Amino acid sequence: xxxxxxxxxxxxxxxxxxxxxxxxxxxxxxxxxxxxxxxxxxxxxxxxxxxxxxxxxxxxxxxxxxxxxxxxxxxxxxxxxxxxxxxxxxxxxxxxxxxxxxxxxxxxxxxxxxxxxxxxxxxxxxxxxxxxxxxxxxxxxxxxxxxxxxxxxxxxxxxxxxxxxxxxxxxxxxxxxxxxxxxxxxxxxxxxxxxxxxxxxxxxxxxxxxxxxxxxxxxxxxxxxxxxxxxxxxxxxxxxxxxxxxxxxxxxxxxxxxxxxxxxxxxxxxxxxxxxxxxxxxxxxxxxxxxxxxxxxxxxxxxxxxxxxxxxxxxxxxxxxxxxxxxxxxxxxxxxxxxxxxxxxxxxxxxxxxxxxxxxxxxxxxxxxxxxxxxxxxxxxxxxxxxxxxxxxxxxxxxxxxxxxxxxxxxxxxxxxxxxxxxxxxxxxxxxx
DNA sequence: TCTGGGGTCCTAGGACCC
DNA sequence: TCTGGGGTCCTAGGACCC
Numbered sequence: 215x216x217x218x219x220x221x222x223x224x225x226x227x228x229x230x231x232x233x234x235x236x237x238x239x240x241x242x243x244x245x246x247x248x249x250x251x252x253x254x255x256x257x258x259x260x261x262x263x264x265x266x267x268x269x270x271x272x273x274x275x276x277x278x279x280x281x282x283x284x285x286x287x288x289x290x291x292x293x294x295x296x297x298x299x300x301x302x303x304x305x306x307x308x309x310x311x312x313x314x315x316x317x318x319x320x321x322x323x324x325x326x327x328x329x330x331x332x333x334x335x336x337x338x339x340x341x342x343x344x345x346x347x348x349x350x351x352x353x354x355x356x357x358x359x360x361x362x363x364x365x366x367x368x369x370x371x372x373x374x375x376x377x378x379x380x381x382x383x384x385x386x387x388x389x390x391x392x393x394x395x396x397x398x399x400x401x402x403x404x405x406x407x408x409x410x411x412x413x414x415x416x417x418x419x420x421x422x423x424x425x426x427x428x429x430x431x432x433x434x435x436x437x438x439x440x441x442x443x444x445x446x447x448x449x450x451x452x453x454x455x456x457x458x459x460x461x462x463x464x465x466x467x468x469x470x471x472x473x474x475x476x477x478x479x480x481x482x483x484x485x486x487x488x489x490x491x492x493x494x495x496x497x498x499x500x501x502x503x504x505x506x507x508x509x510x511x512x513x514x515x516x517x518x519x520x521x522x523x524x525x526x527x528x529x530x531x532x533x534x535x536x537x538x539x540x541x542x543x544x545x546x547x548x549x550x551x552x553x554x555x556x557x558x559x560x561x562x563x564x565x566x567x568x569x570x571x572x573x574x575x576x577x578x579x580x581x582x583x584x585x586x587x588x589x590x591x592x593x594x595x596x597x598x599x600x601x602x603x604x605x606x607x608x609x610x611x612x613x614x615x616x617x618x619x620x621x622x623x624x625x626x627x628x629x630x631x632x633x634x635x636x637x638x639x640x641x642x643x644x645x646x647x
Numbered sequence: 648t649c650t651g652g653g654g655t656c657c658t659a660g661g662a663c664c665c
Numbered sequence: 666t667c668t669g670g671g672g673t674c675c676t677a678g679g680a681c682c683c
Contacts, residue, residue, distance in 0.1 A: 258651090259650085259651035259652075260651055260652075261649080261650090261651080262649080263649070263650055263651060264649095264650050264651065266651065266652090279650080279651085280650085281649070281650040282649075282650080283648080283649040283650080284649085284650080299651085325682090325683080326654095326682080326683045327683075328683080329683075412681095412682085413680095413681065413682080414681085415680060415681050415682085416680090416681095417679080417680065417681090418680080418681085445680090446656090446657055446658070446680085447656095447657075447658095448656070448657065448680080448681080470654080471654085471655075472653095472654070472655085473653095473654095474652075474653060474654080475652090475653090476651090476652065476653080477651090477652080478650085478651065478652090480648095480649090481648070481649085482648095521650090522650095523649090523650055567650095568651095570652090627649085
């Protein structure tokens, strides 16, 4: 006997599902090497710097963000399989997962590379949400090999909570959990620590704990005024959502408002030539991303950092924002402005470890207005089109500006890179005849 | 020797305008 | 005792996310 007798067949309010991939990067690596099933895996950041993903088996031994060089011995001792990050593979796998998820609702919000919200509407009271979640999980796992968890609830924030429970108690839930009644909601929130709530970071956690707020449930008992004053409207929305009132709608995918390309270097560099080549390349990458979403930027920021882990060396960190005289997405122009900015902030005698370019304040390419005196050079447009099409067909950045190093393909340290199984024919798995 | 790379939203306060 | 009153735009900084 369920409590179905309390419902009739009238349509229920809408429900949200949060679907996310378990240990996504590690799972991607495992898809193509089934012998790694149940084996510990970690994936490293760029330059093989630190750990950014762990399989469940690796979690007891390796904290998130661990510096790879500090854990070398533990990797060996625990026989942990170590991979350099392979974003081409993860991006491709992500697309496959999202495509399958879209079969289950026309209303889907891709929230990150490994997460999506789905909204369900118009089902009746007899509809079995748990069974529906199970079907989603089956479809994705069977179709991609990536294991997922599904949380379903009347609000987005509660769907996040349900998802945590689905994952945490996977043996009992089968990685699917539904919060539907108020009893379930309260029980779940009493279990969830305040610091683990979506939208509560370190700062808010500290303040809330001081106030005696230990769990998500405690939080829902606070007054709206207090939350408003101390956590802004963002906090109020969270409060309402956790109380069961849906205020966060599905976001429509929109163009990016900032685009960044920043990197740590494989080692420290002090010479101007190296840094300026890197910055030019970052600017070119930003320009290409701008053109892809048909935007022009009106400002560009350049920053450089010394290595802040080296307390023994002089520290220096500086950024500069250049407001452009006209909107542009030309690689040539953005590289030029980036060079001007770098000249202003570059200081000699510093060991630089990181630099980046961020473009901001976009206007659509189509309505790019011409100012009276200074305009983006229209001759660049066809050149950029050719650059983009050639680079696209080759698949790697091949056409470069003179300010970029023509000979050297900048190497990240990627000693443990897996093949690009899903994106390169030549590296695809060989199938025996 | 070695420690990631992206993003978003909100608010307060100053500049400026009438 | 007294120093107007709005409004808008912009920016820096804080907080959070994956």
